[in-house]
Amino acid sequence: MSVRQSLLALLEQGPMYGYQLRAEFEQRTGATWPLNVGQVYTTLSRLERDGMVAVVDHGGVDDRTEADGEAGTQSESGGERGQVSYQITEAGRAEVAEWFSTPVPRTQPARDELAIKLAIAVTLPGVDIGRLIQQQRTATMSALQAHTRTKRAGRPGALVGEIQSATEDLAWSLVLDSLVFDAESEIRWLDHCEARLRRASHQTKTASSIQPEESR
Amino acid sequence: MTAVLHLDNVTRVHGEGATRVAALRGVSFTARPGELVAVMGPSGSGKSTLLNLAGGLDTPTSGSVLIEGVDLSGLDVAGRARVRRTSVGYVFQDYNLIPALTAAENVALPRELDGDSRKEAREKAMIALERVGIAEVADRFPDEMSGGQQQRVAIARSVVGERRLILADEPTGALDTETGEEVLRVLRDFCDAGAAGVLVTHEARHAGWADRVVFLRDGLVVDEAAASGAYGDPLEQGAL
Structure with missing residues (x-):
């Protein structure tokens, strides 16, 4: 940073x-x-x-x-x-x-533990990847809820009506928005992974890392 | 505290034989006073079925739906309609306002249908419009209002007459990010003031406004998320 x-x-x-x-x-x-x-x-x-x-x-x-x-x-x-x-x-x-x-360079993304974890898990037998995704989605959703709650409460110590405070409030809430959008995007990606894995498991009988609800 | 909405082991099956589809399979769900609960899930997961059952628009194949302690299965069509008028408010994605009526008339309509005089209904509508912060557009027609204003009118209509259960189906779907957020803030405020809200959405950002998020898949509740505690948030841990 x-x-x-x-x-x-x-x-x-x-x-x-x-x-x-x-x-x-x-x-x-x-x-x-x-x-x-x-x-x-x-x-x-x-x-x-x-x-x-x-x-x-x-x-x-x-x-x-x-x-x-x-x-x-x-x-x-x-x-x-x-x-x-x-x-x-x-x-x-x-x-x-x-x-x-100068734009912040995005061509060399930072290592993403979750993407790596999923990529490894999907190749290994015995990992319940459906559960992994669900648990992560729940955890990310909880974080998103907490960010939203913090935003609703407003910036601690902010002085109402002061111009300096108003611009700092704006800066603060933009940072929170960034956390909210990051969490949202992660949840969308997890939904996407889940849908793709389910399709894959329907298509190839051998792929059993994610199981339909009926067989649980 | 008694739940405003309680679904107990509810199953809803559509069709028979080869075309039989279980839209909900043994789902239990509650919304308490002061609580906003979001329901998320892919298309076909049972979100709309849950909302229709919660509002008495549909009846379960088995299990029971209780609104403010009243089991809807014990009521006839007229009885369910009465519960809908007095206890349940709906907010839809496309607002569903009547174009030939002003904002105040749209909001007053459920009260008039429930037997209030026109004057009484108008007074209650004005209170509801003030609560959503748009009393100034009371005499405008829907096509003279912005999308955000129309949705606020719809929320006012959903709560007019002290109804305590708000069922919202993708209420911000047609709005831009910032206006959508204002609408959620209004919905949230009503819940904070004691109503129970159910928010069906496919947007995680909107579900973030809820106290609890219920994930549906294939007609089952697969998980539930609650906001981490006040001390779980990095922004609140700092020395500001």
Whole structure:
């Protein structure tokens, strides 16, 4: 996931501390893909090394070392103690512009455990693939219901009537929609697999991995 | 809590001999007050048969159908029609509004058929239209309304007079994604307010609005999904 580009894009709003960046990221995406603050600072160090961001403000204590330590000792209060904040450079702005103008590559899809599981199961005797599909569909449906419920409840902590909050609400609900559509598409694919397997088992008497209800 | 709708071991067979088809085979199903239950399944799985039996439009070959505790098999045709008028509301994919009547008249019609005066029926219709958020189109005819508005009128008609069982057959099928979602939100709100809803759909995204999802296949309930608990969702676990 493009943590690097996301953080860089958020820095276009103005200089920020690591904690602020994490909060800004999560306000838009919910906590679907939680970032730990160590990850934020590691990314910022690399961005600094690559000339995409510059450190603008040195207070007293640099909290980068602490960020790598115990989670319980992390400060949630941005710049109260001496911290560094980061500002985007021209090169950074160019990378952000490039990111927004280039489609996310889809030709090399990520490994999909479910598709692999089904592909293996369908070739092996003794796997009840009908049951496998049904159980997965139920699990995916439960997740879809939970996403819908979360969406109905609205973004936690959203402030009604504030413009900033309204655009963050929109961003948040679009991420939820993405989860809903993903789940829906998985269920449709499972329905499709089930129909194809049933047809196959009717056509070839030998294929018995999915059994009609009558014979159960 | 007493179920608003209860199907007990219901079988429905169509035809005889070689053409005999069991559309439902020993299905038990309930919808309680405050609950929206979605029914999903491929074509021919028995979804429509279940809905027709639930609404008293069809009778089971064996087993019983109870609406608010009343066994429909003990009623004659007129008795079942009365239960339909007073307890059951239908929402169809194509709205089924009467084109020559305004929104308010469409919604008031079931109440007038049930013996309310025109004035009483109109008052109840206006309350129902307000609840679905479109009181302003009360005096418009169906062809003067958008699809989303027509479906809201249909939902208002299905609940007018405090009917507590809403049977919805692909209610968002003819609507775009966003309008469909608004219609589901209205349906959901009625269930949250105490009605029991049955939503037949082939779209998982719509079934996502339900408390429970029942999967039918070949006339049997093969599985049931319920929303994972509040703490099962990644978005709710975060430190927002």
